[in-house]
Amino acid sequence: MVDEAPKAVPENLLHARYQIQQQLANHAGRETLLATDLKTAKPVVIKLLTFDRSFEWDDLKLFEREANTLKTLSHPCIPSHLDFLEIESPDAKQLALVQTYILGRSLEDYLQAGRTFTEPEIKELLKSLLQILVYLHERQPPVVHRDIKPSNILLGDRSGNSIGQVNLVDFGSVQTLAIQEGRTVTVVGTYGYMPPEQFGGRTVPASDLYSVGATAIALATGKHPADLPQQDFRPHFEAFVQFTPAFTSWLQQMIEPRLDRRFSSAQSALQALEQLQQWHHANLVQHAKKAPPFDYTGNIIARSIALGSVSGLLCGALFGISIMPRVGSDQGIGAIFGAIVGIIAGLILGSVNGVLLSRITAHFFYPLRSVGLYRWTARLLGIFLGSGGMVLYFLILKEGPITRTTSMIVGSSLGTAIILAGVIGAFVGQCLAQWYEQQAVAEEDE
Template identity: 45%
Template structure:
């Protein structure tokens, strides 16, 4: 039906088909006006197509038209062809700029494994794109971040493409939902029709896991819905923890914004003060980390004041004897009660001092968080 060399709408000459399914085709073409390569995405309105698919296609064009970011393809045109040879149905055609490069999925298919530094670079570049998308009003959610939608350009920069699953929050509120995204990269809330900014972060985290392990995240072991990958890689434990925080199954436990994710990565993978509470000045709480647990010691309060009350009580009890000494100064060294009282006072002070230490030990609260717990306490990360 469509062939290389064919001209559509007297403006675009088809060069090469780069994608196809039952209702869609994607072609690399030449714009006859600009002589630049462009990408044509075509959708046919045949009886087999779901109306939601058509809505997504239109939404992609509408969203792209309003985006302006150097790492996102530029919207160029949108038109309909009713008389395409060999077709009884109209075709909707979206034209966007062509990104000259190779997808990260193609590199994975070629056997490439990405280093720690490469993964960090890719993460920061995509997060910067998400900062832009999520800061729009309303926020734009990509909903399908995965290696095949990340293009490594000739300029060594990473581009985010294919906004076919895109959604803005204004459309999402109160609307019926279509499950969009790709299995293995989609968080649980997205399957339920709830998509948030943190949903894109999960997809990014799952993508990074794929890049650094070489294995599709759906094929990796899972425990309590968490992707288990740490024992498959030899990278900084901080980066492992950071990626794990991006891919928390519960959206409330996940890093919530692209800005926070960048800050956490730049600060040696420690979540920023916007996410964690740091140890208050003067706090007596002690933190002790080992290889597999974090120990928190919370001492009892009021120890010093309690010892002070002990001493004051004995001073008051001995006050009559002290007064008697002052009145009868000539009998000071021979006064037997003073000797007995002094000995009793000294022994009592020593006894109470050690008793106070015992009380301190008995009332100190110690918490041990084992290796299955992942969290931050006063900025301390359990590893």
């Protein structure tokens, strides 16, 4: 549905019982209204389907299915069915579905206001949402929502440190698996939150899990999943969040495009999430006063020195060949001398980079909780040392004064060399970060 600003409805009394207060949404012959039940004096939500020019039979099928499904459900975090009306008017016939009103603010409203959610908040929300899905999916036949997204999830009033009660609303796309047998399936859902199989009309309980995972990504990044880099229906969110490696892996399994690689049920996803939280708590306690093992710091330094030496050798040789002949030196001598100085510079810079990164890792990234931030820290450190080292390297290598004739050539070559050194520094940092991330995941698995 397309949300519009609340506005008054001229015919404000429906079926001589429901006093219309305002319009909540309006889209192609379908309206959602907030009303007061004069019999109970309680607020209710009324969904109207109008048989006008925009009417389609699929709309009627989905509308009746929502009503019939809500009749069978009884859950504090799901709207309850109250009434179903047929309304005759001079203009057109209408159907009205009356359901309980749930007070809360949608996650979409929070996102539009510029809020993003932290990993603990998202985990708390996911746990509540998965518990609702366990209830729906374990019914006979299973009930699949098919349109889980931020606008269909409401947060109630907060209490203490809790994010509030999580409510799942708008069952207008709902489907029971029994309906699929031998019938044409209406393709519904929202792009970016729909799994691949749903585009083909196939829906299983695990389809809702993909939507839950995509919703979690939207809450963390503040971006619509469709706006993130995509590959085979998988949004690549890792560079935009600061999740722990274990939670990142869990979320990747939630949005796995292939059904056989996704969590098979809401119950299995919930159990995996709870185990992850239990492990994370135990791990924090275990490492609260524990320094990182020497294996991490020693390996980071050793690998940085090795990568720095190889990079220095290549950069030095290239620099000697391209620069020194232009200031009067022999090319062969320039290459040899450049390579020797490059190895020495690489050893020095690699050692400095390794020591600094190992100290940063020990003080700020052990245990590893923010993969994205650690990657950028390692890259920027490598860029800074690589580019700065190349400037010093040039001052060492140049022989004699550089004339006005050669200054432009040397300056251009030096600029290229500085950029190249920065790129290599970033590559070294990326390699070290990836190695440390792999070690962190392996330690978690143990």
